[in-house]
Amino acid sequence: MNATSDPLVLSRRSVMLPTGQLEVALDQGLEEADALLGFAARANAKRGFLFLSKVLGKHWPVTPSNMIAIHDRLAATVPAVDGPVVFIAMAETAIGLGQGVFEAWLRAHPGHPALFVHTTRYRVGTGPLIEFEEAHSHAPRQFLHMPEDPALHALLLKARTLVLVDDEASTGNTFLNLTEACRRLNPGIERVHLATITNFMGAAATAGLSGRFGLPVSMGALVSGEYRFTPGEYTVTAGEAQRFDPDTDRGASTRFGRLGLSGALPAAEALAAQLCGEFAPGATVLVLGTGEFMHAAMLLGAALERRGVAVMVQSTTRSPILTWGAVGHALRFPDNYGEGVANFIYNVAPGQYDHVLVCHETAPNAALRELAGLLGARLLHFLTEDQVEEVPVR
Template identity: 55%
Template sequence: MTTLVTDSREIAMPTGVLRVDVAPGPFALDALLGFGARANARRGFLFVSKVLGKHWPSRPAAMRALHAALAAQLPADLPGPLVFVGLAETAVGLGQGVFDAHLAGDGAQEALFLHTTRYRMDGVPLIEFTEAHSHAPRQFLHLPVDATLRELFLRARTLVLVDDEASTGNTFRNLAAACRALNPALAHVHVVTLANFMGSGAAAELGRDIGLPVTLGAALQGSYAFEAGDAPPQAPPAQIVGAAGSLPVGGAFGRTGLAHRLTVPSSIVAALASSVQPGESVLVLGTGEFMHAPFVLACALEDRGIDVAVQSTTRSPILQWGAIGSRLAFADNYGEGVANYLYNVRPGQYAHVFICHETPLDNSQQDGLHALAAQLGARLIHFRSEHHVE
């Protein structure tokens, strides 16, 4: 079957030439994606999403609309319970947003959310798998610590895997196989992506390889080809698993499971909103994998009529070119000793910047957050738990 193409692009970048063909759909290419270049021998390009709140400052309302649209694409007859898994780092917020939208639209069906992580949690059973083209290829999925949530995971019938972009589908194959080994009751896999570049036969191919029926949902579908040119010097590793002195990470925000929509204390929303004068702009900035709680905060501020964007720092090294107009580098606040970055945000661009973080500040590893806050004139907001925010 020939795919109807409504938009074709050829993008010459420092690392090669990218050709993209996009099929008709509810979202225009330029509304969802820009293009970036990476110092990565495996993959010298990057699709820079404008609606994920990661490498580009995004409007909460546009993100909510995307989450609702992708949740609405879930087949109505999926066998429950459902387990949603958002893939780190970029799709943690997308996965949790689609999960929240599903609960808001279909609260009758049991559902669990987990997100994968680049960090090990001490004493918590985990699944390890790989994302081959990533700068940080090793991923972990920790099992729920809470007995009720773990029981829900082990009797789930549908696995909903959420990532920002799909090309080969290998990450989905690896993770689905690992989950099936733990839960043989799984009967269906639904894959959610912002952009699906796997081709028209992808569902059938994934289904054969995974051994279960597979359905797909995406905001944009198409194909691409990349002709690599002279690569710039390879970027340093973006993952050092088990680095000495690494900080413990918690499961309160999705690493060990959530069965409800995440909230932010109304007192925090009110206090931050009261500091913003009419007409002032605000950036709510998450850190690394800590994306969804900042998004929820940004939504609450937007609902009060505040001009707000939401974004997150990242460990992904991207060249300053194309959709990446600026780049700030600073020390990692998770204790791995790798560089972290903030893209498309310049000092003084926003009247207020609220940096939201899950890692403690009473540790020498946190100097990176203090340095970033100093550059941006930002306030640091520590989320100790869903209900305890400082």
């Protein structure tokens, strides 16, 4: 971290976590930092802290309209570009964020050729994969599928700009790994833009991105600064969080972004209209995505919100986080993708909402029914963007 005399630093904070001491210095976004993020402790030997976003819809409930406002703001940070643009969202946490930023950018640039694809920890189909590593993650292996549709594949190969979206930038290593993998595939990439809610790389590292990447790199973030973490003596007991088998079908869908999209997903408007007729006036509703399946759930929540429902959106996760700080409640259950790793939902207690709608892409299974039982929830299986079937819980 910079010396305390640095005139750019507007705020400093030292937080003692169960896993160690986190020191943060902000130089942008001070006025809204508390509204955008909190602090949590990871059960992760590689990284014992978490900048927990309050507007991401992953570990903290958020209204769909607030999420969409964040998407619009981050999309507005993308510089003017020529030629096709490829937006890549980082699994697992930022898939919904990246897809929302892509759709916000499309609204502002109608007709501009663009491709959205998100990284994943599951194989779908039999096509080629790009593999890269998110070294500090509890589940480090990530994959990028090549679009199978010829037009989408051509967009990827013709792109001149990469827009990489994540909730947080701390070292830039994952962005660099992915950029290098994409440039091996498409040497014509001319520039990279990083869009994040928080950027904790520090001013010097951010200024040095272009030299490090070997091409022009710009950064758009709502909060920026730097951090230092001093690990404590906490012993991590969390189990394995990734068991990738390239020959195993985990039930992940090809329809929602893994193989690429050139347009926005439609919301499940008919389902939203039906649900509104079933909810009592003033009822509180949680729309819960599952794992990497996030954006379609948010769109359903937005459709309900437009109809006057008091709705929040969130998602399950495989990230083990301690009940401390910005995490007031935690539930653990099996993962619905069948890897045999623990999944979690944070800051949601049974009975907190009048209705919980669990949105999932995988076929109905025992893990989903267990989750539904924990929360008294309904299960909504998204077969396509707007074809959704309700699954009996019992």
